[in-house]
Every structure is written in structure tokens, then in C-alpha cells.
Amino acid sequence: MADNDRTRGVYMISVAADLAGMHPQTLRIYETRGLITPKRSPKNTRLYSDEDVQRLRRIQELTTELGMNLAGVERVFQLEQEIGRMSRRIKSLERQAERVQQELGEELERVRRSFRAELVPYQPPGEALVPARQRGESADAVRIRIDRRPSRD
Numbered sequence: 001m002a003d004n005d006r007t008r009g010v011y012m013i014s015v016a017a018d019l020a021g022m023h024p025q026t027l028r029i030y031e032t033r034g035l036i037t038p039k040r041s042p043k044n045t046r047l048y049s050d051e052d053v054q055r056l057r058r059i060q061e062l063t064t065e066l067g068m069n070l071a072g073v074e075r076v077f078q079l080e081q082e083i084g085r086m087s088r089r090i091k092s093l094e095r096q097a098e099r100v101q102q103e104l105g106e107e108l109e110r111v112r113r114s115f116r117a118e119l120v121p122y123q124p125p126g127e128a129l130v131p132a133r134q135r136g137e138s139a140d141a142v143r144i145r146i147d148r149r150p151s152r153d
Contacts, residue, residue, distance in 0.1 A: 009039030009047025016048035020056035027056065033070055035059060035077065 016038075017024040030036045031046070036055055038046040048056075062068045062076060 006050045009041075009049050009052075011048040011053065013038075013046045013048065016046075016053055016056065019053045020060060022056060022060065030056070030059060030070075033074065035070065035073060 011019065013024045013027055017027055020027075027036065027038075027046075027048075031038065036048075036052055036059075038048045038052055041047055059073055062073045063070070068076070
């Protein structure tokens, strides 16, 4: 069933009360307490949805099976709503963290590629800048040898 179908008011108070196993006056009390908010027809008749009936059954369960009073039921619903908001926020933050992690990974790879292009391999001082012919390399490569002896001027 689509969400829209589940929230559409279709049951009059007597039918909703029967489906929930309650007296219609109990539904009016729950509405007054703000535990349930049925839709209204153009002629102001209460119309309960499948979601409303499920909520009424949940209230019935909390009050009869767990022995809660209506104030406790209100608090349970508030906490469940808060948990739902927090769960959605956590999922949003997780998606955002994944995006940031991916962006940082891409930036790190870009920096690594940049460094690879700029790095020069290390050559020990005795081998650096030695003519390529002496090292058996191609004639196109030129290296200059630098002696590190102190000069006597």
C-alpha cells in the first residue's frame, strides 16, 4: 500500500473504533489529548486512516498490556518521533561524510600525482652529474661530476 493510501482518511469513527477494538468515545478522548489527529471531511466528519488505526492499536497495547497511562503514551510517541528525526539526521550526516571522504580521497590522489611529476630521484653525490658515457648510458643523457674537495685559493 502506498504511503498516501495509508494516510488517507477513509474510516468514520465507529468503524475505526471497531477496527481498533475501542469505544468511539475513547477515540474522541485521544483526539482531545492530541494522541490522534483524524482527517476531516468537508462536513467536518472525522475520517481515520489506516495509519490512525495502527496508532490506536499501539495506544491500546501501551495502555492495556504495558499498563501505561496516557501521559506515558504521549511521552513514548514524543520519544519515538525524536528517535525518527535523529535517525534521519544520522543517515544524512553519514551520506555527507561519505561524500567528503570521497572528495578528500580524490584530492589526495590529485596531490600524489602532482608530487610524482615534481619529484627527482635521489642520486648519491659521487654519481650525480657524471657524464652519461662513463656510466654506460645513452649519449643523449648528460651528467656532470662534482668533486667535493675544498678549493685552495
